[in-house]
Amino acid sequence: MTGRVLVQNGWIVTMDPGLGDLRHGSVLIEDERIVSVAEHIDVPDGCDVIDANGMIVHPGFVDTHKHLWQTALRGVVGDRTLVGYFSDVRRDYLSRFRPEDAHLGTLVGALELLDGGTTSVLDHSHGVVSPEHSDALAQAGLASGIRGVWAYGYCPVEVEGPQAFPSHADRVKDAYRVKDAYFGSDGDSLLRMGIAATEQNLLPLELTENEIRSALDMDTVWTSHTHCGPGNAPITRGFHTLVAKGLIDHRAVLSHCNEFRVDDFDVVRDLGAHFASSPDSEIALGIAHPTPYRDALLAGVQPSLGTDCVTCMSADMYANMRVALMFARHQINNGPGSNYETIVEQPVSTRDVFRWATTEGADALGLADRIGSLVPGKYADLVLVDTRALNLAPVLDPVADLVLHGHAGNVDTVIVGGQVRKRGGKLVDTDVRGLLSQLDDSRDYLLASTGQLEESAALADEAQDWSERLTSLS
Incomplete structure (x- = not known):
């Protein structure tokens, strides 16, 4: 749908300090952009009107760390740690992925985000097994209609038989091909090209450096798993070496940063880089120092939020905000609380965390001037949440209500760039049943084709062994 859309009678959470919240407000959209936000807007001629009475209207969420290609493997490492994830998902299952599996997982995963109120994503797409896979992944992201950055994954993949990329240089060359073929140079396109660098110390430094330099040459967002390594293996460590170069x-969107402390975040702040946190998966996978919110905030670095991978955790940003809020409060309050001091004020508010999921995410993607808040001139990416539900009613504070009590099933309507993607609780013009049937087939193929997975006791040296094998491939 294009043209004019008027969302009226809603509780508008603009996330703009000047506009604030409007208890009974309206948002007028023309084509892709918001043209007015006010208490009352007269209905223009030929305008599609969406009655938001009883609903909270908020900016679409921005997920800054996601692996969409893994959707067919939902929950497969629910009881594994990070090294089990490396072994099962990044090595064994991925080596069996066909281009159609990569395409379907990315498409359905993006639709899941849209269905739950996430309108923009940084897709860390490290499912690139071959050039055919990179085509399938990029095409799926574009076909989904989600906004954000599709980040070409450079990490090599172990497969049987001849490698699809004779050298790592050929993989980098393929990224340029994909950018020219699908993304061009239009900075206003819905989905833009990005780069997902291989974990530091998984490959020789010069290869990692070449990957990042390709992103800088493209002048695009790049991301990498940063200082979240398993145990003694150095994988993902080396941030300060990259800084020195x-x-x-x-x-740079630095994901996880689990081993960072205040002085490390000082460097992140001074360089203008961004911190993407995925609290659910970091805790679930047994990472030693999950969610370093206290140190980031002490350094003046604001986090953004990502839902990481459905192989171990939910894609629901409302649930993710709750975990982030509780963990941030625990980290900061634990010190004085352990000394039996009375905590009289919360150091992190529900609105702080809501900002992490919206405006801070927009900033990380380089889109702060275009999305993240409901302001005239920005793209019309907005979500309507039906509060006439037992878990949300009555509403006293709309942001507290969403962060503390909301879930993806409460989302009634989703608009991306003025296009209504979900209305009345259902995705528009989407054969969900047919896609889920295909996803079942993809799951069955992957489960049947994968060999015997390693027992947990055999995984102690997996990370270091994996590094040696991938280095030999490159």
């Missing part, structure tokens, strides 16, 4: 700036 001049490779970190505002285009």
Whole structure:
């Protein structure tokens, strides 16, 4: 749908300090953009009117760390740790992925995000087994209609037989091909090209450096798993080496940062880089120092939020905000509380965490001037949440209500760039039943084709062994 859309009578959470919240407000959309936000807007001629009475209207969420290709493997490592995830998902299952599995997982995963109120994503797409897979992954992201960054994954993949990429340089060359074929140079396109660098120390440094330099050459957002390594293995460590080489700036989205402390975040702040946290998966996979919110905030670095991978955790941003809020409060309150001091004020508010999921995410993707808040001139990416539900009623504070009590099933309507993607609780023009049937087939193929997975006791040296094998491939 294009043209004019008027959302009226809703509780508008603009996330803009000047506009604030409007208890009975309206948002007028023309084509892709918001043209007015006010208490009352007269209905223009030929306008599609959406009655938001009893609903909270908020900016679409921005998920800054997601692996969409894994959707067919939902919950497969629910009882594994990070090294089990490496072994099962990144090595064994991925080596069996066909292009159609990668395409379907990305498409359905993106639709799941849209269905739950996430309108933008940084898809860390490290499911690139071959050039055919990179085509399938990029095409799926574009076909989904989600906004954000599709980040080409450079990490090599172990497969039987000849490698699809004779060398790591060929993989980098393929990224340029994909950018030219699908993304061009239009900075206003819904989905843009990005780069997902291989974990530091998984490959020789010069290869990692080449990956990041390709992103800088493309002038695009790049992302990498950062200092979240398993045990003694150095994988994902090496941030300060990249800093010394001049490779970190505002285009870097550093995921997890579990081993960072205040002085590390000081460097992140000074360079204008961004911190993407995935609290659910970090805790679930047994990472030693999950969600370092206290240190980031002490350094003046605001987090953004990602839902990571459905192989171990939910894609629901409302649930993710709750975990982030509780963990941030625990980290900061634990010190004085352990000394029996009375905590009289919460250091992190529900609105702080809601900002992490919206405006901070927009900033991380380089889109702060275009999305993240409901302001005239920005893209019309907004979500209507039906509060006439037992878990949300009555509403006293709309943001507290969403963060503390909301879930993806409460989302009634989703609009991306003025296009209504969900209405009345159902995705528009989407054969959900047919896609889920295909997803079942993909799951069955992957489960049947994968060999014997390693027992937990055999995984102690998996990370270091994996590094040696991938280095030999590259």
